[in-house]
């Protein structure tokens with residue numbers, strides 16, 4: 001089921017047709033407050049009243065022209081402006097392919113730099129499929145030379161990630177650690193959940209230790225896996241890393257109770273809200289993470 005859903009996430013035929021079906025669109029309400037920026041902003045305000053920050057991402061991936069990268073750039077610049085006027089603790093998380101990476105690293109790099117220059121807050125870079133890792137690291141390093149308010153996502157399912165993380169530590173980076181959401185060959189990614197989880201904890205330890213030694217700006221543990229969360233909290237206590245020195249991040253609509261529990265117990269929590277109309281590949285990846293979610297889509301079909 002997982003493989004089929006990840007295959008569907010990259011299929012242009014399905015991406016064109018399925019989103020037009022009302023029941024599929026209705027099912028997305030589980031994972032996003034709405035397609036519009038206004039709905040995302042309103043939800044960010046709601047989360048702020050519950051003591052949680054927001055990370056916002058405009059859905060969409062590879063582009064057909066450089067002009068589309070400028071549309072994305074303008075959208076994010078507008079969002080940052082609105083958030084600053086509303087006084088919200090809101091950061092953005094961008095995909096470099098959405099900023100034009102397929103037209104050359106310098107295309108995405110230039111637009112990323114413009115985003116970083118326009119805000120005092122951190123601009124996060126999503127990590128996409130493994131083909132993009134080298135170039136994403138290159139763009140991150142280049143922009144960090146002039147703008148240090150950048151954060152980077154790393155994936156624990158990739159075998160290479162420990163080396164990548166070690167090589168980034170001299171930059172005093174902000175790192176968001178996730179398990180990884182794409183379909184990858186076993187040569188590059190651990191095929192077993194147990195291996196991905198073990199690697200996740202190993203990498204979390206490196207992040208926390210680096211934070212303790214002053215070599216990590218912001219370590220972010222981005223998972224809904226309560227076993228990972230508990231283990232990282234135990235690890236932090238054991239290493240003497242304070243609650244303010246690391247953060248948790250989760251996706252809107254997933255493990256809400258855990259989000260509130262962590263925020264209420266004094267942890268820093270940020271919720272990632274996605275918005276925009278190009279939600280198909282992203283939505284398929286959410287279904288693949290938990291095929292039980294497919295029942296939710298099926299229920300919408302029966303209702304309609």
Ligand SMILES: Cc1cc2nc3c(=O)[nH]c(=O)nc-3n(C[C@H](O)[C@H](O)[C@H](O)COP(=O)(O)OP(=O)(O)OC[C@H]3O[C@@H](n4cnc5c(N)ncnc54)[C@H](O)[C@@H]3O)c2cc1C
Pocket residue numbers: 125126127128153155178179180181182222223224225226249250251254255272285286287289290293
């Ligand atoms: C803030 C944030 C940013 C992310 N950025 C990226 C990125 O840039 N690149 C990237 O490749 N991936 C990214 N991801 C996705 C990530 O790689 C995982 O695919 C996703 O978080 C699911 O893995 P998990 O850590 O929650 O653990 P899992 O072991 O997959 O899940 C643990 C438990 O969490 C719950 N759960 C997890 N996913 C779902 C779901 N979809 N629906 C319902 N319940 C669920 C279930 O209870 C499940 O048992 C991001 C995730 C987060 C939270």
